[in-house]
Amino acid sequence: TLGQFTSTAKRVPSVRTDLAGVFSTALRTAFPNVDIQPAVAATNNRDHGDYQCNNAMALFGRMKGKEGAPKNPREVATAILNALPDTTAIDGTPTLAGPGFINIKLSSAWLSERIQILVKQRAVVDFSSPNVAKEMHVGHLRSTIIGDTIARTLEFCGVDTLRINHVGDWGTQFGMLIQHIAETRPGGLQGTTTEEVSDLQTLYKASKARFDAEEDFKARAREAVTRLQSGDPEFLETWKRICEASRNEFDAIYHRLDVHILWRGESWYNPRLTPLVEELIERGIAEESEGAKVITVEGLKTPLMIRKSDGGYGYGTTDMATLAQRIHDEKAEWLIYVTDEGQSGHFKLVFGAGKRAGIIPAKNPPRIDHVGFGLVLGQDGKRIRTRDSGAAVRLVELLDEAKARCAASIKERQETTIERGGEELSAEEMENISSVMGYGAVKYADLKNNRATNYKFNFDEMLDLKGNTAVYMLYAHARIAGIIRKSNKDIKEVAQTAHISLDHASERALALHIVRFTEMLEDTLVELAPNRITEYVYELSNYFNTFYVGCKVLGEKEEDSRLLLCEATAMIMRQCFQLLGIKPLYRI
Numbered sequence: 001t002l003g004q005f006t007s008t009a010k011r012v013p014s015v016r017t018d019l020a021g022v023f024s025t026a027l028r029t030a031f032p033n034v035d036i037q038p039a040v041a042a043t044n045n046r047d048h049g050d051y052q053c054n055n056a057m058a059l060f061g062r063m064k065g066k067e068g069a070p071k072n073p074r075e076v077a078t079a080i081l082n083a084l085p086d087t088t089a090i091d092g093t094p095t096l097a098g099p100g101f102i103n104i105k106l107s108s109a110w111l112s113e114r115i116q117i118l119v120k121q122r123a124v125v126d127f128s129s130p131n132v133a134k135e136m137h138v139g140h141l142r143s144t145i146i147g148d149t150i151a152r153t154l155e156f157c158g159v160d161t162l163r164i165n166h167v168g169d170w171g172t173q174f175g176m177l178i179q180h181i182a183e184t185r186p187g188g189l190q191g192t193t194t195e196e197v198s199d200l201q202t203l204y205k206a207s208k209a210r211f212d213a214e215e216d217f218k219a220r221a222r223e224a225v226t227r228l229q230s231g232d233p234e235f236l237e238t239w240k241r242i243c244e245a246s247r248n249e250f251d252a253i254y255h256r257l258d259v260h261i262l263w264r265g266e267s268w269y270n271p272r273l274t275p276l277v278e279e280l281i282e283r284g285i286a287e288e289s290e291g292a293k294v295i296t297v298e299g300l301k302t303p304l305m306i307r308k309s310d311g312g313y314g315y316g317t318t319d320m321a322t323l324a325q326r327i328h329d330e331k332a333e334w335l336i337y338v339t340d341e342g343q344s345g346h347f348k349l350v351f352g353a354g355k356r357a358g359i360i361p362a363k364n365p366p367r368i369d370h371v372g373f374g375l376v377l378g379q380d381g382k383r384i385r386t387r388d389s390g391a392a393v394r395l396v397e398l399l400d401e402a403k404a405r406c407a408a409s410i411k412e413r414q415e416t417t418i419e420r421g422g423e424e425l426s427a428e429e430m431e432n433i434s435s436v437m438g439y440g441a442v443k444y445a446d447l448k449n450n451r452a453t454n455y456k457f458n459f460d461e462m463l464d465l466k467g468n469t470a471v472y473m474l475y476a477h478a479r480i481a482g483i484i485r486k487s488n489k490d491i492k493e494v495a496q497t498a499h500i501s502l503d504h505a506s507e508r509a510l511a512l513h514i515v516r517f518t519e520m521l522e523d524t525l526v527e528l529a530p531n532r533i534t535e536y537v538y539e540l541s542n543y544f545n546t547f548y549v550g551c552k553v554l555g556e557k558e559e560d561s562r563l564l565l566c567e568a569t570a571m572i573m574r575q576c577f578q579l580l581g582i583k584p585l586y587r588i
């Protein structure tokens with residue numbers, strides 16, 4: 001795909017361009033009064049070197065006849081050679097050939113460093129990770145949105161990124177679910193279909209109620225877990241159906257949010273658990289504690305449980321196996337886990353135990369980050385709940401409501417637009433705009449917060465036409481697109497002919513902010529803080545507004561220059577939208 005192509009291109013920067021930089025310095029030093037572009041090309045014959053600089057001949061021609069001019073092109077070449085700055089790129093001394101070619105050989109160390117970048121740098125981002133048969137709640141929304149933006153930023157920077165959905169598909173909840181199905185379905189477990197278990201909420205509620213109320217059902221549910229984990233075919237079959245039903249629901253949400261992620265649940269690591277735990281016991285890393293096996297970590301009060309007293313494995317065991325798989329099999333140099341802040345203790349234990357066990361090597365360890373985030377609160381400042389049932393808010397409902405509210409407000413605005421004789425949006429456009437805005441607003445409202453803090457979920461705020469919201473940003477982008485459209489010019493053609501001048505202070509301020517895009521990317525990855533991106537794009541639109549207030553664009557003599565500034569702003573905005581997982585709108 002094109003995306004792969006461009007990110008590879010970024011990781012293999014042009015040697016020719018870099019050498020041109022080196023020779024440009026040499027040319028300016030040797031001939032400060034001559035304005036000439038460096039001419040660097042790959043050699044036709046590799047025996048002569050890897051690259052050559054061909055400037056000497058033309059330069060000689062230009063200086064000929066003037067006072068103090070060199071006698072021949074070779075003399076020019078020698079002057080360039082002597083002015084060559086220190087660089088690790090070139091091996092040995094460049095040689096002079098023919099009438100005045102300068103041949104250079106690249107240093108192998110420098111060359112290998114470049115190739116290394118191409119094959120290095122793999123990151124694993126573990127995010128979203130909902131639990132099967134349970135509703136995907138707002139906490140998972142945060143993980144999905146923050147994780148997706150971190151992954152998109154890494155990908156944009158050319159890092160080979162593995163996006164993993166560590167779905168909770170192997171927990172104890174399956175015991176009660178399957179046992180309940182076995183006891184209530186007329187035909188027992190045999191031949192259970194995905195459709196039959198698709199109403200997972202009801203199924204979960206019913207079996208949980210029995211689990212809490214009936215002692216003997218609880219006992220049978222516990223036995224069922226063991227049967228499932230030891231591979232009973234009928235139990236496994238039903239488990240698979242439940243996972244499928246859950247997956248269909250999750251996938252619908254990922255589709256709406258445009259999130260792509262590899263489904264690799266806890267069960268995937270199952271075959272690795274017993275060998276790992278046995279090895280850890282044998283090596284004396286795991287010790288006995290009240291019938292269970294645990295790993296203690298210096299400085300932490302509670303140990304990491306890796307085998308329960310009944311022989312079962314838990315969250316800690318899978319995460320140890322996961323750590324080993326990602327470091328040793330995936331060869332990841334950067335591991336990122338995106339979960340609520342409440343799990344930071346768990347991850348400290350896992351990483352500490354991983355170090356003790358040597359799973360995380362002492363030499364050249366990978367970078368490992370737990371990216372924690374705060375709670376989503378309701379207006380009352382408490383964990384967000386639905387009005388009627390008081391249950392955790394369902395994700396789908398939030399998305400539906402955001403979209404519906406956007407549709408309503410766009411309709412309202414449309415009416416005024418039409419009254420004023422403006423263009424009417426088609427039903428298709430309305431549908432597209434309201435979902436782009438609605439989902440974009442939910443994402444943006446989440447990402448703009450410092451991830452570590454709790455935030456209040458507020459529809460009115462996130463759909464505000466002014467202020468730091470996706471809606472404001474989308475309108476800003478559409479407005480810029482409108483300016484370019486109204487010029488009736490082909491912007492690419494303007495770019496070929498016009499020169500951007502930054503005479504007005506607000507033009508310069510905007511330009512300066514635009515070039516700081518890369519610094520923003522660095523900050524985002526150093527801190528793993530997506531709010532760096534939203535802050536940047538919000539400031540960008542503010543700089544643009546100041547520019548637009550101070551500088552008329554259409555009909556001015558600076559029109560072309562300013563149109564190009566508009567286009568550059570819109571391009572960078574779209575790039576930020578891309579990182580935030582928001583689609584741009586051109587006409588609202």
Ligand code: ARG
Pocket residue numbers: 126128129130131166167168319322337338339
């Ligand atoms: N399923 C877990 C939850 O809902 C999150 C899993 C995070 N990833 C991990 N490797 N532990 O809280």
